[in-house]
Amino acid sequence: MRTLRYKKWGLLIILFVFSVSLRVRAQSKDTLYLPDPLIAEAYYKAAHQNILAAVNPAVFKGYFSVCADGIGFGYGNSYPSLDGHQMSDALLWLGQINTVKANWDYVTSFQKPDGRLPLAILPANAGKKIGPKNYQAEVDPNGGLYKHWVPKDPLRALAGTTYIQNADVIFRFTSDKQWLKEQLPSINRTADYLASLISDEGAVGGAGYYVERPTRVEFDGVSQGHVVDAFRRLAALNNVVGNQVATQKYRGLADRVASFFQKKFWQGTQYAEYLHPEKGVVKGHGLTDVDWTALATGVASEKQKKVVWPQLKSAKGFYYNGMPTGIATKPETYESWETTYADNQDLAAMGRVWYLEAWARANMGDAEGLISSIRAVSQAGRDSSYYWRERYNAKGGYGAKKYNEYPANLIRIVQRFLFGAEHGLDGSLQLSPVAPEAFWRSGFGQRLSLRNGAIYYMMKDGRTDGQYTGGTSQTLSIKFPYPVKNIHLVINGAPVAQRSKDQWITFVLPPSTEGPPSTFSLRFEH
Structure with a gap:
């Protein structure tokens, strides 16, 4: 009986892969199925023409460029904070675990005793000064740039935060507890340096989190949310290895920053963009990326969500010439004192802001808004032979021509938010798609590599089918975007009980290394 079921499933998989190759005009090895040809093709091009193309072991094992051509921003240079995290996360989704771990080792070797990263x-500039005349910073003799050349030293909170977030995704993809135990002293040391930027009240300093101009001196709202997210993740990582002292420490720091943010950044209808030491609260540029950050990283109170979300949901001012996502809905209102340099180049739509928008929309269950933003970015790629610029404004794209920020975030957003895929700290796979109704009618799914095997699955309205191959059992949890009832689960041809809690349906797939894979079929009503 099981053999017959497997043969039928095998035929389904063959048809599945064939349909994918037709949709993206790619090779049969493609494993992503989306009923939207534009997004499917953009995902494939982002992966193969941009992200994987940037990996270059000839520089060093684990090296990747921030540009698809390997040249933009300097051959052999690394940008391990924002770009490094975005690229690492995308590469993990593309199965490049060894590359990401090797890159982690390289970056870790540059950590200072106080935790700074x-x-x-910039190896070729080691010991030299860089930056425009009169605006320079010195590169450390080891080749690391630890201080920005823009006055007031923006991005101070960035490297440590993304280092923690990187550790989190690496562990989630690998479940490698030995690696985690070995790395936690370094990760905690970075967190302690990050904690030194926090005021007694709970405000995270460091000027602009991921923007330089405007400089957002000194307390950027984006920093607050990202730092809370990082500390919460770090508390959970320490809990995995049983370090309860560190767990409580970082939870406490996260709570302190979140509390300050809710009290001091909230302005009644939206959040302040940043708090300036002399000018005070800055909030005159319309809705900003801080509002997206609050909903994305979970630092907004329930009451605040109800006020700000209806405004954000339909705020078209974030799309500059149709491209998501700008840092503010009224970029023309910035004043000269808000930058410490001669321009405001970051008054732009950028992939880093788009990720926050997508994250927030996913948290709020806004499938139509999410898919609309993905289509906009996909179309921008198609219009430029599937390369993306660093920044976009009302006149179009500018900056690096083959920059990998948008393609990296396209991969992350499709996986984490559209597909709702997440690797649990306990080794489970969690699926909670935020997909539009058209996707549920047509069906969507993928083949996804796991730490010890792979899973194929297809989701459609009222059903989910799949198969699993792996040397150990695999816990799978699924949450649909609506309440379900009359759940019927079959594994390897036999009815099986499942656990349901908080709309999550959880079951365990048995190991399968020889012979047919383990199959599962889930039916329900809603």
Whole structure:
């Protein structure tokens, strides 16, 4: 009986892969199925023409460029904070675990005793000054840039935060507890340096989190949310290895920053963009990326969500010439004192802001808004032979021509938010798609590599089918975007009980290394 079921499933998989190759005009090895040809093709091009193309072991094992051509921003240079995290996360989704772990080792070797990490690693400029005349910073003799050349030193909170977030995704993809135990002293040391930027009240300093101009001196609202997210993740990582002292410490720091944010950044209808030491609360540029950050990283109170979300949901001012996502809905209102340099180049739509928008929309269950933003970015790629610029404004794209920020975030957003895929700290796979109704009618799914095997699955309205191959059992949890009832689960041809809690349906797939894979079929009503 099981053999017959497997043969039928095998035929389904063959048809599945064939349909994918037709949709993206790619090779049969493609494993992503989306009933939207534009997004499917953009995902494939982002992966193969941009992210994987940037990996270059000839520089060093684990090296990747921030540009698809390997040249933009300097051959052999590394940007391990924002770019490094975005690229690492995307590469993990593409199965490049060894590359990401090797890159982690390289970056870790530049950590200072106090926990500081470099914004950039520029080997050819070691010991030299960089930056425009009269606006320069010195590169460390080891090649690391630890201080920005823009006055007031923006991005101070960035490297440590993304280092923690990187550790989190690496562990989630690998479940490698030995690796985690070995790395936690370094990760905690970075967190302690990050904690030194926090005021007694709970405000995270460091000027602009991921923007330089405007400089957002000194307490950027984006920093507050990202730092809370990082500390919460770090508390959970320490809990995995049983370090309860560190767990409580970082939970406490996260709570302190979140409390300050809710009290001091909230302005009644939206959040302040930043708190300036002399000018005070800055909030005159319309809705900003801080509002997205609050909903994305979970630092907004329930009451605040109800006020700000209806405004954000339909705020078209964030799309500059149709491209998501700008840092503010009224970029023309910035004043000269808000930058410490001669321009405001970051008054732009950028992939880093788009990720926050997508994260927030996913948290709020806004499938139509999410898919609309993905289509906009996909179309921008198609219009430029599937390369993306660093920044976009009302006149179009500018900055690096083959920059990997948008393609990296396209991969992350499709996986984490559209598909709702997440690797649990306990080794489970969690699926909670935020997909539009058209996707549920047509069906969508993928083949996803796991730490010890792979899973194929297809989701459609009222059903989910799949198969699993792996040397150990695999816990799978699924949450649909609506309440379900009359759940019927079959594994390997036999009815099986499942656990349901908080709309999550959880079951365990048995190991399968020889012979047919384990199959599962889930039916329900809603």
